[in-house]
Amino acid sequence: MDRNKSVNSPDSYVAIGDIHGCVKSLEVLMADLLAQFGSDRTYVFLGDYVDRGPHSKEVVDYLLALNKEYSCVFLRGNHDAMLLNYVEDKTWLKWFENGGSATMESYRKALGKEQIPLDHLRFFTNTRLFYDTPEFFFVHGGPPIDQPISESIKNESLYSSFLWSRDHLNSTYNRWEETVIFGHTPVRSPIQETNMIGIDTGCVYPQFGKLTAVSLPERHFFQQKRIDF
Secondary structure: OOOOOOOOOOOEEEEEOOOOOOOOHHHHHHHHHHHHHHHHHHEEEOOOOOOOOOHHHHHHHHHHHHHHHHHHEEEHHHHHHHHEEEEEEOOOHHHHHHHHHHHHHHHHHOOOOOOOHHHHHHHHHHOOOOEEEEEEEEEEEOOOOOOHHHOOOOHHHHHHHHHHHHHHHHHOOOOOEHHHHHHHHOOOEEEEOOOOOEOOOOOOOOOOOEEEEEOOOOEEEEEEEEEOO
């Protein structure tokens, strides 16, 4: 079974933007969301759980516990992909240039050693590159703008776009047949266009400092100011 495809999923969702080690902000936002929606929604996390913020390990701990009680989908962000690259090849140090040192420090403080536990590695390995539903396409970066999404997901050579792309932000045209829900690019306010919604409001960055979620199909936004620093 293709784990990037949804199976018998409900048509109501809550998407949560880039967390980047800000577990306190995440906990407060999720408490509000769970109080309002409970088990009636699928919670789709758009990736970038780690790096730059102080509590990457605690973020993963929280998400693993949440997944035991609620329907969750965990997408892979480019920072999560960099972590996996480093795990596979310890000489791949680009991760540390992009916040990986803060992630390893969170594990060192908690465990006394810079080592990612097996259940956490399994969490990162099992993250999805995208989550495709009849109405919405959830992704960290963005699918190519020059072809339908249904074609892009069949071509693995394009999958890096799902982690890294920002082409859609500078274009007035795309061929998407679904509304794309994405993170990856921090902005002061959520991006709201006809067939795209961007909800990375830069929780970890002082100039932005908010963690954002959106309920779908209503397009109602929920925000929590950063409280981790």
